[in-house]
Amino acid sequence: MAAPVIALTDVGIRFRRNRRGRRNFKDLFAGRKRRSRPGEFWALRHVSFTVQRGEAIGVVGRNGQGKSTLLKLVTGVVLPDEGTVHVVEGVAPLIEITGGFVDDLSVRDNVYLTAGLHGMTRKQIDSRFDDIIEFAEIADFIDTPYKHLSSGMKVRIAFAVISRLEEPILLVDEVLAVGDKAFREKCYRRIEELLAGGRTLFFVSHNERDLRRFCTRGLYLDKGDLVLDASITEVLARYNADYGIKPA
Structure with a gap:
């Protein structure tokens, strides 16, 4: 073994x-x-x-x-x-999912900051930025200060960023208990894709x-x-x- x-x-x-x-x-x-x-x-x-x-x-x-x-x-x-x-x-941690986001920064800046803190290079973030925003369904708010987003929007952008990390171990802690049913199902399909790709899940x-x-x-x-x-x-x-x- x-x-x-x-x-x-x-x-x-x-x-x-x-x-x-x-x-x-x-x-x-x-x-x-x-x-x-x-x-x-x-x-x-x-x-x-x-x-x-x-x-x-x-x-x-x-x-x-x-x-x-x-x-x-x-x-x-x-x-x-x-x-x-x-x-x-x-490890890609989906626990306390919105932790680390800065209220006064825009959504765009928070994506680069959070993804960078998790080890992604600027080039990697550039290549995935559009996918992150599309998944989170917040294209109209990318230059809006993060503090003005609803709680559901904050969860969407946080999940979109963390789920794009390439870390082999994914930790999920009740973070999807909030938000609408349709987006929750979208997140679950994303988790299934990661599992199909060989990720380890807690x-x-x-x-x-x-x-x-x-x-x-x-x-x-x-x-x-x-x-x-x-x-x-x-x-x-x-x-x-x-x-x-x-x-x-």
Whole structure:
């Protein structure tokens, strides 16, 4: 079997209830592990799994069980307090999707800024700019300040940019829960195109139909623990049974 593109080994991450309780740089360089203090909790604990290139994985669990934290670990936005996270390929994060966009810049400038921050060259952005704008359906607003766009328009342009990145791993965290049904379906078809091209997918959603549509494997998180790593069918059945949810 080929080497995994993502590997988590006995990973744990701790937060404070009133504010983030991350390790400081002195702790990181000294390799120290802090003991739990009053008011702290483990968002994830003893989580281990590997992901092969091209897998499509749905992450399941109630709100506050560690799903988004898991994706942030994979992107490198946060560091674990215990264990190791190893990611060998680039990541296109569709999480907190409009983060990084600058209100006072135009849509055009935000496309170049955001795509550039994600590693695209000016030449690459030039070649894809028209496709990005056409996909987002905002051709009449490219020189409008970003702050004047509706929330739906902001999601459209952000998805259009991130989905044009060439990174092999795609992380999607409920970002398409807003917006109109027609555009959501358009985004889903784009995700299917990326999967057909061999991309690896992490998909966080509460929508069972969407999870079944995209994913073959599931990770079920509960209270920071990885309860089950199995087929998406088995994971959804276990999750529904645990909480008395009627299957979709």
